[in-house]
Amino acid sequence: MLVLDEPLSDLDPVGAQEVLGTLRRLAGEEGVGVVIIEHRVDEVAPWADRVVLMDAGRVTLDQPPRNAWRDPAAWARIGVGVPDMVRLAHALPDAFPAGLPLSVEEAAAQLAGGWVGPALARAAAARTDHPQPTTGRDGVSRSDSIAPGPPVLSWDGVSVDFRGVRAVDEITLSVDEGEWVAVIGANGSGKSTLTGLTVGLGQPSAGRVSFRGRPIRPGKVFQHAAQVALLLQAADEMLFEETVIGELAFGTRFRAMPPDPVLDVEDAIEFFGFAGLEQTSPWELSQGGRQRLALAALLVGAPGVLVLDEPTTGQDAEHMRAFLRLLEAVRARTGLTVLTVTHDIRGLASRAARVVLLGEGRVQLDGPAAQVFARTRELERWGVLAPPVARLQAELLGPGARDVLLTVEELAAAASSGRTGAPAAAGISGRP
Numbered sequence: 416m417l418v419l420d421e422p423l424s425d426l427d428p429v430g431a432q433e434v435l436g437t438l439r440r441l442a443g444e445e446g447v448g449v450v451i452i453e454h455r456v457d458e459v460a461p462w463a464d465r466v467v468l469m470d471a472g473r474v475t476l477d478q479p480p481r482n483a484w485r486d487p488a489a490w491a492r493i494g495v496g497v498p499d500m501v502r503l504a505h506a507l508p509d510a511f512p513a514g515l516p517l518s519v520e521e522a523a524a525q526l527a528g529g530w531v532g533p534a535l536a537r538a539a540a541a542r543t544d545h546p547q548p549t550t551g552r553d554g555v556s557r558s559d560s561i562a563p564g565p566p567v568l569s570w571d572g573v574s575v576d577f578r579g580v581r582a583v584d585e586i587t588l589s590v591d592e593g594e595w596v597a598v599i600g601a602n603g604s605g606k607s608t609l610t611g612l613t614v615g616l617g618q619p620s621a622g623r624v625s626f627r628g629r630p631i632r633p634g635k636v637f638q639h640a641a642q643v644a645l646l647l648q649a650a651d652e653m654l655f656e657e658t659v660i661g662e663l664a665f666g667t668r669f670r671a672m673p674p675d676p677v678l679d680v681e682d683a684i685e686f687f688g689f690a691g692l693e694q695t696s697p698w699e700l701s702q703g704g705r706q707r708l709a710l711a712a713l714l715v716g717a718p719g720v721l722v723l724d725e726p727t728t729g730q731d732a733e734h735m736r737a738f739l740r741l742l743e744a745v746r747a748r749t750g751l752t753v754l755t756v757t758h759d760i761r762g763l764a765s766r767a768a769r770v771v772l773l774g775e776g777r778v779q780l781d782g783p784a785a786q787v788f789a790r791t792r793e794l795e796r797w798g799v800l801a802p803p804v805a806r807l808q809a810e811l812l813g814p815g816a817r818d819v820l821l822t823v824e825e826l827a828a829a830a831s832s833g834r835t836g837a838p839a840a841a842g843i844s845g846r847p
Contacts, residue, residue, distance in 0.1 A: 416447070416448040416449075416450070417438070417441070417447060417448065417449050417450070418450045418452075419438075419449070419450070419451050419452065419453075420452045421452060421453060421454070421702070422434060422451060422453070423435075423453055423455050423458060423459075424454075424455075425602075425648070425725065425758075426602065426758065427600070427601040427602050427758050427798050427799065428458070428758060428760060428798075428799060428800035429601060429795070429798045429799065429800060430601070430602060430798070431455065431458050432458065432800075435458065435459065435462045436462075438451070438462070439462050442464075451463070454495075454496065454731050454732070456495075456496050456497065456498050457496075457498045457499055457500075457761060457803055460480050460498045460501075460517045460518070461480075461517045461518040461521075463480055464479065464480075465477060465478065465479060465480075466478055466479070466480050466483035466484075468483070468489070468490065468493075468495065470493045475489070475493075476489065480517055481514060481515050481517065484497055484498065484501040484515060485515070487501065487502065487505055493733075494731055494732055494733025494734070494736075495731055495732055495733075496731070496732035496735075497732075498517065498803070499761065499802070499803040499804055499823050500515075500516045500517065500518060500519060500521065500522045500803055500807070501515050501516070501517070502823045503522065503804070503807075503823050503826060503827060504516060504522070506823060506824075506827035507531065507827055507830060507831070510525070510526060510529055510530065510531050510830075511525050511526075512525075513525050519803050519806045519807050519810065520810075522807055523807055523810035523811060526807075526811060527811075530834055531811065531830050531834075532811040532812070533833070534829075534830045534831070534832075534833030534834040535808060535811060535812060535826070535829060535830055535833055536811075536812055536833070537833040538829035538830065538832055538833035539812065539816060539817075539818075539829075541833075542818070543817070564592065565627065565628050566589035566590055566591050566592075567590055567591065567592045567594075567626065567627055567719070567720055567752050568589065568590040568613055568624075568625070568626060568643075568720065568752070568754065569588070569589040569590070569624070569625045570586050570587060570588045570589070570609065570612070570622065570623075570624050571587055571622050571623045571624075571625070572585055572586075572587055572621060572622035572623070573585070573586050573587070573609070573612065573619045573621065573622035573623070573624060574586075574619060574620045574621040574622055574776075575605075575608050575609075575612070575617060575618075575619055575620055575776075576620040581620075581776055582605045582608045582776055583605045583608050583609050583619075583776045584605075584775065584776035584777050585621070585622070585777070586605075586609060586622075586776070586777065586778055587622075588609075588771065588778060588781075590752060590754055591752075592750065592752055593746075593750045593751075593752055594752055594753070594768065594769060595746065595752075595753045595755075595766075595767045595768050595769070596753070596754050596755070596767055596768075596769045596770070596771060597755045597756075597757055597763065597764040597766075597767035597769070597770045597771070597784070598610065598754065598755065598756045598757075598770075598771045598773060599756075599757065599758070599760060599764050599770060599771070599772050599773070599799055600772055600773035600774055600779075600797060600798065600799065601774070601797060601798025601799065602798075604773040604774050604775065604776065604797070604798070605773050605775075605776040605777075606724075606756040606773055607648060607724050607756060609773070610645070610722050610724060610754060610756050611645070611724075612624045612631065612633075613626070613631060613639070613643050613645065613720070613722050613754070614631070614636050614639045614640060614643050614645045614722070615631055615632055615633050615634055615635045615636050615638070615639050616636060616645070617633065618633035618634070619633075626639070626642060626643060626720075641718065642718065642719055642720065643718065643719070643720040643721075643722060644713040644714075644718040644720070644721050644722065645713075645722045645723075645724070646709055646710055646713055646721075646722070646723045646724060646726055647709075647724055648724040648725040648756075650705060650706045650708075650709035650710070651702075651705055651709075653709045653712075654697045654698075654705060654708065654709060656697070657696060658693065658694050658695065658696065658697075659684075659689050659692050659693055659694070659695050659696075659697060659700075659708060660680065660684070660689075660693040660694065662697055662708055662709075662712050663680045663683050663684065663689075663708070663711055663712050663715055664680050664715075665712060666712055666713070666715050667680070667715065678711075678714050678715055678741070678745065679715060680715055683711040683712075683714065683715055686711075686737065686741060687707045687708070687710075687711045687737075688707070688734075689708070689711075703731070703734065706726070707734065707738075710723070710726055710738070714741070714745060718751075719749075719751065719752065720751070720752045720753075720754070721742075721745075721751055721752070721753050721754070722754045722755075722756075723753070723754070723755045723756065723757075724756045725756060725757055725758065725759075726738065726755065726757070726763070727757065727759045727762065727763055735759075735762050735763075739762075739763075739766060753767075755767065760788075760799065760800060760801065760802055761802045761803065764784070765784055765788065765802050765805075765821040765822070766784075767784055768783065768784065769781070769782065769783060769784065770782065770783070770784045770787040770788070772787060772793075772794065772797060772799065773797075774796075774797035774798070779793070779797055780793060780794075783818070784821060785818040785819055785820070785821060786817065786818050788801040788802060788805040788819055788821060789801075789805065789808075789809065789816050789817060789818050789819045791805065791806055791809040792814070801819075802821055804819070804820060804821060804822065804823055804825075804826045805819040805820075805821060807826070808820065808826070
């Protein structure tokens with residue numbers, strides 16, 4: 416018997432599929448029992464024989480996968496995610512007469528030859544003929560949210576070598592004021608190395624890293640921390656106070672606080688669910704709780720630039736939505752620049768206005784999320800799977816698709832509008 420607690424949390428999407436395939440073989444060929452505790456339900460659902468849902472210490476559901484999600488409201492009530500293909504089948508029930516699909520491949524097989532593919536093609540053509548204003552996934556126009564002037568962060572010909580191995584290879588890249596940029600790529604592609612340089616973690620072997628035109632000095636992490644807040648992937652290494660409230664208040668001792676902060680200590684306690692836990696040791700929290708605590712401590716006072724290295728590791732669907740709401744609120748109030756390193760392609764990366772794909776230490780793709788995630792084959796080549804709804808559109812529309820919709824709500828609305836002839840723009844504003 417193997418019992419695995421969040422085994423996919425730090426893996427890129429392709430690596431996660433390799434692990435799940437190995438576990439499936441162990442179960443099928445070797446008779447090994449496998450129990451996986453996991454929030455990445457889209458990836459696990461096609462492999463499982465049973466799905467067990469728990470709430471408040473009790474089992475509330477124990478069913479085969481196709482039965483487990485017949486009532487998505489039961490999952491929504493406790494804030495646990497539902498696979499995107501299942502959500503799409505509930506949104507377009509007449510398009511899936513054979514039942515709930517558990518994977519992109521199953522969904523594409525059911526939709527082949529039906530009305531959804533042609534409807535999406537018509538909706539895509541309408542978007543091309545009548546392009547919408549370029550916006551981020553939060554609905555904020557890039558022209559409104561990005562301040563003119565020099566970039567807030569820049570890497571100019573930057574390389575980083577570790578013991579003769581090049582982790583970052585002559586990257587030239589910039590992030591403008593107010594942008595929300597997601598950096599994606601397989602494990603080992605150089606994402607964390609590149610972003611760590613923004614606060615002086617590590618030293619380039621060549622090139623220069625700058626904040627608002629001034630060079631970032633390697634090793635001067637404390638000096639840069641008040642301007643660029645970095646949440647490490649290993650968030651546990653950032654916790655050292657004896658209590659939750661001590662962690663939240665620590666930054667106020669040295670970071671200049673605005674007169675009307677978006678998030679103060681009291682706000683952080685309420686929003687992140689720490690009410691009643693103020694005097695609790697951080698080490699009594701779950702892994703996800705510790706991750707939220709480290710993030711909340713960084714957000715107190717709203718720094719100018721927020722760099723997040725895998726901020727959603729171990730988070731359930733409800734905490735993910737709460738995190739996105741908070742991030743949007745901070746950006747709307749302060750014009751915060753956000754740079755995220757993430758394997759959460761379905762949620763966090765697809766929410767950004769711009770996506771940068773790293774592979775072998777170099778920038779392989781850089782552009783609006785809807786366009787980058789349309790290039791599913793190139794993404795797979797570099798160890799990344801596009802969001803399920805993007806891959807489904809690639810299956811149905813073929814390689815000629817220039818952009819894709821990134822949420823179930825957008826996809827369902829566009830299919831319905833393409834079927835009825837209603838304005839296709841109705842499908843643009845959906846939220847995950």
